[in-house]
Amino acid sequence: MIELSLRHAFADLELDVGFRSDARVLALFGPSGAGKTSVLNAIAGLLAPRQGRIAIDGTVLLDSARGVRVPTARRRIGYVFQDGRLFPHLNVRGNLLYGAPRRGRAAGEFAAIVDLLGLGALLARRPHHLSGGERQRVAIGRALLAEPRALLLDEPLSGLHAEARAQVLAHLGRLKRELGVFTLLVTHHADEVGALADEVVRLADGHVVRQLPVAEFLAERAAATADGPPPPRAAL
Amino acid sequence: MALLAADEWQALALSLRVAVLAVAGAAPFALALAWLLSRKRFRGRMLLEALLFLPLILPPVVTGYALLALLGRHAPLGELLGRFGIVVAFRWTGAVVAAAVMGFPLLVLSVRQAFDHVDRRLEAAAETLGAGAWRRFATITLPLSARGIAAGAVLAFARAFGEFGATISFVSNIPGETRTLPIAIYELLNVPGGMPGVRRLALVSLVVAFAASAAATRLAGGAARRRGRED
Numbered sequence: 419m420i421e422l423s424l425r426h427a428f429a430d431l432e433l434d435v436g437f438r439s440d441a442r443v444l445a446l447f448g449p450s451g452a453g454k455t456s457v458l459n460a461i462a463g464l465l466a467p468r469q470g471r472i473a474i475d476g477t478v479l480l481d482s483a484r485g486v487r488v489p490t491a492r493r494r495i496g497y498v499f500q501d502g503r504l505f506p507h508l509n510v511r512g513n514l515l516y517g518a519p520r521r522g523r524a525a526g527e528f529a530a531i532v533d534l535l536g537l538g539a540l541l542a543r544r545p546h547h548l549s550g551g552e553r554q555r556v557a558i559g560r561a562l563l564a565e566p567r568a569l570l571l572d573e574p575l576s577g578l579h580a581e582a583r584a585q586v587l588a589h590l591g592r593l594k595r596e597l598g599v600f601t602l603l604v605t606h607h608a609d610e611v612g613a614l615a616d617e618v619v620r621l622a623d624g625h626v627v628r629q630l631p632v633a634e635f636l637a638e639r640a641a642a643t644a645d646g647p648p649p650p651r652a653a654l
Numbered sequence: 655m656a657l658l659a660a661d662e663w664q665a666l667a668l669s670l671r672v673a674v675l676a677v678a679g680a681a682p683f684a685l686a687l688a689w690l691l692s693r694k695r696f697r698g699r700m701l702l703e704a705l706l707f708l709p710l711i712l713p714p715v716v717t718g719y720a721l722l723a724l725l726g727r728h729a730p731l732g733e734l735l736g737r738f739g740i741v742v743a744f745r746w747t748g749a750v751v752a753a754a755v756m757g758f759p760l761l762v763l764s765v766r767q768a769f770d771h772v773d774r775r776l777e778a779a780a781e782t783l784g785a786g787a788w789r790r791f792a793t794i795t796l797p798l799s800a801r802g803i804a805a806g807a808v809l810a811f812a813r814a815f816g817e818f819g820a821t822i823s824f825v826s827n828i829p830g831e832t833r834t835l836p837i838a839i840y841e842l843l844n845v846p847g848g849m850p851g852v853r854r855l856a857l858v859s860l861v862v863a864f865a866a867s868a869a870a871t872r873l874a875g876g877a878a879r880r881r882g883r884e885d
Contacts, residue, residue, distance in 0.1 A: 491782075503778075519784075564784055
């Protein structure tokens with residue numbers, strides 16, 4: 419379960435967001451500039467909001483009123499960045515194991531994640547020898563092997579061609595079924611929401627517009643499409 | 655006929671030893687200062703940068719005099735170190751200190767540039783994976799700056815190898831102790847019949863300088879190519 423409230427002023431955006439959810443996969447849906455990535459950065463600890471409280475499954479990561487701010491390195495948040503951010507000087511194996519705790523059982527988990535994401539043939543390769551889809555799968559595996567309490571996916575399919583997109587989406591679906599890690603998915607594509615999310619928080623201009631179950635979200639989208647011209651992909 | 659006379663070999667060996675130890679001794683401080691200048695904003699930063707450039711701008715003889723005023727046997731710091739048995743003035747170790755001071759700005763500038771070029775987002779990614787500040791530095795920042803650091807080390811080595819003014823002011827010209835290659839050349843220039851020796855040592859200097867320059871160019875070129883590929 420996630421409980422989040424944030425207030426922060428950027429030069430071009432006043433962020434004032436609050437929600438709580440028990441969903442296994444929660445989508446943050448909204449157009450570019452709505453503040454979605456800032457919410458993820460605050461959860462990961464890469465952004466220190468002016469005010470806020472963030473708790474995941476009862477563990478408080480941030481509580482500005484009480485002066486609590488768990489350092490990023492100790493938050494155990496698996497963050498899959500939009501651009502992958504694989505370490506260019508390490509091969510796939512080195513990237514995958516970077517955040518893995520040094521325990522005996524890590525070996526079994528490593529094999530399971532490599533299998534789940536289909537990375538077996540790529541382990542010795544450097545990131546610049548991977549396709550876009552392969553890079554994202556490695557980034558997802560790297561985040562998962564750090565044993566996160568939550569997985570943050572920031573537009574994980576953007577910049578991928580149709581085939582790679584379908585492939586990564588299929589892998590994310592498997593992860594959801596088999597691992598059960600709480601996941602926060604940032605996207606402005608409704609089809610990704612439909613494929614992965616249980617619940618949706620719609621953001622616009624730094625504020626929560628609505629929070630609704632995915633079935634309702636998809637029904638609204640379908641009705642809007644049937645009633646008039648299809649909305650642009652990024653529209654709310 | 656031997657390539658070099660015994661005292662000329664001695665001067666060459668001393669210069670190589672001094673230059674290598676100067677770079678090795680300066681490296682940890684240079685890495686720390688370069689990281690500070692690349693990653694942190696703090697009061698007095700401009701003053702620190704101005705101080706850093708001083709050995710590049712001051713006449714080397716003045717830097718040597720400053721070292722003597724600071725580390726000489728009767729200078730405050732020199733006297734303090736002397737109580738612990740550490741004496742550097744007029745010793746070959748003093749030549750290492752002088753060479754380190756002269757090469758330090760070049761090393762810091764190169765390393766800082768290399769640190770500046772490391773993608774900070776990769777360090778943030780490492781942080782989300784549980785890496786603390788030291789681990790991020792050792793496993794991300796340092797390896798991704800390796801070529802730039804190596805290029806800086808070669809430049810500092812070359813500067814230290816050719817050091818003359820600060821060295822002769824600080825540790826004088828003592829055969830077998832502080833007579834480095836440039837000082838040996840200077841000595842030979844001032845004695846009758848010294849020209850053949852000057853030519854031999856000048857040729858040796860040329861070879862070392864050329865090797866260092868080629869290494870620095872190769873390393874810096876490699877770093878630029880790597881950056882281009884990562885962009």
